[in-house]
Each structure stands twice: as structure tokens, then as C-alpha cells.
Amino acid sequence: MASASTVLQFRDVSVVRDGNTILDAVTWSVASDERWVVLGPNGAGKTTLLQIAAAAMHPTSGKAEVLQEALGKVDVFELRPMIGFASTAMARRIPRDETVLDVILTAAYSVTGRWNEEYEGIDLRRAERVLKEWGLDGFSGRRFGSLSDGEQKRVQIARSVMTDPELLLLDEPAASLDLGAREELVGLLGGYAASPSSPAIVMVTHHVEEIPVGFTHALLVKQGGIVAAGPLAEALTAENLSSTFDMTIELSERDGRFAARAV
Numbered sequence: 651m652a653s654a655s656t657v658l659q660f661r662d663v664s665v666v667r668d669g670n671t672i673l674d675a676v677t678w679s680v681a682s683d684e685r686w687v688v689l690g691p692n693g694a695g696k697t698t699l700l701q702i703a704a705a706a707m708h709p710t711s712g713k714a715e716v717l718q719e720a721l722g723k724v725d726v727f728e729l730r731p732m733i734g735f736a737s738t739a740m741a742r743r744i745p746r747d748e749t750v751l752d753v754i755l756t757a758a759y760s761v762t763g764r765w766n767e768e769y770e771g772i773d774l775r776r777a778e779r780v781l782k783e784w785g786l787d788g789f790s791g792r793r794f795g796s797l798s799d800g801e802q803k804r805v806q807i808a809r810s811v812m813t814d815p816e817l818l819l820l821d822e823p824a825a826s827l828d829l830g831a832r833e834e835l836v837g838l839l840g841g842y843a844a845s846p847s848s849p850a851i852v853m854v855t856h857h858v859e860e861i862p863v864g865f866t867h868a869l870l871v872k873q874g875g876i877v878a879a880g881p882l883a884e885a886l887t888a889e890n891l892s893s894t895f896d897m898t899i900e901l902s903e904r905d906g907r908f909a910a911r912a913v
């Protein structure tokens with residue numbers, strides 16, 4: 651297997667909007683074999699961080715390299731096809747009457763701009779494989795709008811991995827899911843994270859309970875700055891969570907899954 655490469659490199663990245671500092675001199679890097687969870691209170695800057703990682707936003711100052719290309723110097727339209735991004739905001743743009751198969755396939759066509767019989771078979775086979783991988787066997791013909799929240803989330807992720815990205819960004823993939831749907835998704839994400847052929851993953855979440863087994867690193871952010879960043883065992887501690895959320899938090903871990911509560 652190829653050795654790990656750097657997929658994200660932020661150096662003193664700041665974002666200022668309307669006079670507000672949303673990200674404040676963030677220095678952070680992600681390697682291709684790492685799976686990161688990003689935690690922090692509402693408004694901490696997590697989504698802004700993902701927007702930069704997705705090459706959808708430029709820093710106000712500092713340097714951000716995405717897949718070893720410096721933002722500001724690279725054509726982001728060449729970069730974006732190599733980045734899978736699933737978020738609620740993107741899901742809202744999926745037409746509710748589109749079939750699941752089309753939702754997945756259009757990810758490939760939007761990247762390649764093609765609708766060509768020669769490739770159609772390959773894309774179809776890949777779409778079927780991806781659907782199966784995300785527990786969506788038999789859903790190809792269903793309308794996106796007719797799916798449960800849990801199924802819709804899995805379709806969004808399946809769509810974002812359809813293009814075989816080098817970086818997968820997930821913004822709160824388990825938000826609004828019931829316990830069963832959450833556990834199903836966390837299990838699937840864990841399986842995906844464990845595969846050496848999977849890309850680097852950065853997942854924003856509000857709950858440590860949503861961290862899949864196999865995730866390797868944590869980034870804790872507060873008011874646009876980093877509280878802790880590093881391997882899970884070092885960064886995801888009760889002390890760091892307490893600093894991040896300004897309350898005394900108790901953290902427990904069992905079989906690679908986490909739970910947290912205020913003391």
C-alpha cells in the first residue's frame with residue numbers, strides 16, 4: 651500500500667466575516683490514512699473549517715493546502731471532484747423526486763460532465779456497489795424524498811464516495827437520526843473508516859457517541875481556535891472536552907465507542 655500523504659495542511663488559517671473572526675490562526679494537518687472527528691460548541695467554526703477543506707471557501711489570511719494544492723493558486727474546479735462532501739445543506743439541493751440511483755449517478759456525471767454509453771456500464775456497476783456498501787441494496791428505484799432520514803443520510807454519503815474521492819468530509823452525518831438509524835450509520839462509517847482503501851475522513855459532529863470505531867484523531871475547536879488536536883487517545887479527553895464546552899464533562903469509552911455527560 652502507498653505510504654500516507656498529507657491531504658490537508660492549514661497554516662495560521664483565519665476567516666473573518668463582517669468583522670467577526672470565525673477561524674483564528676488554525677494550524678492543522680490531516681494525512682491520507684487518518685479519520686478525524688471535529689467537535690465543538692455551536693458557532694465554534696466547524697462548518698467554516700470544512701468549507702475550506704472542501705475548497706469552497708478561501709481563508710482571509712494564512713495558507714490552506716488541500717490535496718497538496720494551495721487554495722488561491724489552484725483551479726478549485728479541478729480539486730473539488732477529488733473531495734467528497736456530505737452535509738444537510740447539500741442534501742436540500744437533491745430533488746425529492748429523483749431516484750436513488752440517479753442521485754448517486756449524477757455525482758459521477760457532474761464530475762466528468764459525461765453521459766456516455768461507454769462509461770455508463772462502469773458507473774452503474776460502481777453505483778450498485780456503493781449502494782450495497784451503504785446498506786441501500788434494493789433502493790435504486792426509490793424516490794429520494796420517500797426515504798427515511800437515516801436512508802437519506804446514507805444516500806448522501808454514498809453519493810459523496812461515488813467519485814472515489816481522496817478526502818471525505820461529513821458535516822453532522824448522524825444529526826436528526828433516531829437511535830437505530832444512528833447506530834446503523836455509525837457502524838457503516840466504522841466499516842468504511844477501517845478499510846485501508848478509504849480516503850482520509852473529516853467528520854463534524856456534536857456528540858462523542860457518534861464517533862465510529864476506527865476513527866483515529868480528534869480536533870476540538872472553540873471560538874474559532876483549536877483546544878486540542880491529535881490522536882484520539884490524547885486529544886479526546888474529559889479535560890479537553892471540559893475546556894471546549896466550558897463545563898465539567900465526564901467521558902467514558904467502551905470497545906472504541908464514547909459517551910459523555912456533564913458532571
Ligand SMILES: Nc1ncnc2c1ncn2[C@@H]1O[C@H](COP(=O)(O)OP(=O)(O)OP(=O)(O)O)[C@@H](O)[C@H]1O
Nearest residue numbers: 667668670672690691692693694695696697698699
Ligand atoms: N458569512 C458570515 N458572516 C458573518 N458571520 C458568519 C458567517 N458565516 C458564519 N458566521 C458565523 O461564524 C461562526 C461559526 O460558524 P460555523 O457555521 O462555522 O460554526 P459551527 O461550529 O459549524 O456551528 P454549528 O455547530 O452551530 O453548526 C458563527 O457564529 C456564525 O454565525
